Amino acid sequence: MIITNLGTGGATLIKSHEGITLKFYGDPYGYPTVGWGHLITKTKTYTKNTSGNPNTSLLTQAEANALSSSLNLGYTSPISQSKANTFFTEDTAKAVTAVNKLKLNFSQSQFDALVSPTFNGGPGVLETNDVKAMLAYKQIYPTFSGPLSANEIDTCSKLVSKAFSYDRKLQRRRIEEATLFCKGRQYTHKYPVYTL
Incomplete structure (x- = not known):
């Protein structure tokens, strides 16, 4: 879905x-x-x-x-x-549109986690090499069928950490986004952003 x-x-x-x-x-x-x-x-x-x-x-x-x-x-x-509420709705709609253009099957938490840095930094965030690498890894998605090996779980964690290592001044926000992205998944955000 x-x-x-x-x-x-x-x-x-x-x-x-x-x-x-x-x-x-x-x-x-x-x-x-x-x-x-x-x-x-x-x-x-x-x-x-x-x-x-x-x-x-x-x-x-x-x-x-x-x-x-x-x-x-x-x-x-x-x-x-x-007016503030209207601006928020309009501004988040732009970020939602950018994430929707990816046409990928995310969980709600993954979707929300990607909208946040897109809202904050613009749609170019989704074009960074680290985000592209994460999105290219099929095991990252909730639609992946089959158990994840220990190596695949570790790879997911590393890819998420790198993908959310965007704008060091906002490290706490990026960590929360990465944690939200992992919510309900077999992998966790065990590698803090900016450490890989």
Whole structure:
């Protein structure tokens, strides 16, 4: 069965790592962002968020109003909770579409685990050599029939670890994604990301 929608586990993981603020703030590159990591534009930059806490890089109300006006956004800072929810749904839909384009039979946990880094880093994450190697290994899927040998279980664990070793600054998030990917499988995430 092909999973096509983000599950509760994936949404919870993404939201817990993105954090939410209803006020405009600069992301790690200084790009204005709002809600759960909703990028407003890459045409302007502000204070870079180096702490992981959006409140350390909030735009002033004057900056937010000027940005909103210059881009004809139709909204300014702070946004409503409803608008944040809409942005989250729209933004995760893009990541869900990218994972669905793989046309592979994932478990819900595997699907959610792949949507998270795709949401965070864009669809190019799915094109990395390590992710491609993991996806090419048929034993990784819930549709694989037959028992896994000890060597195959170890190979699955290694492939998952390498595939989720993307963006070292987000190591805790990547570990949680890899753990979610392994949920309910015979293999586990015994190799921490970035160790292979």
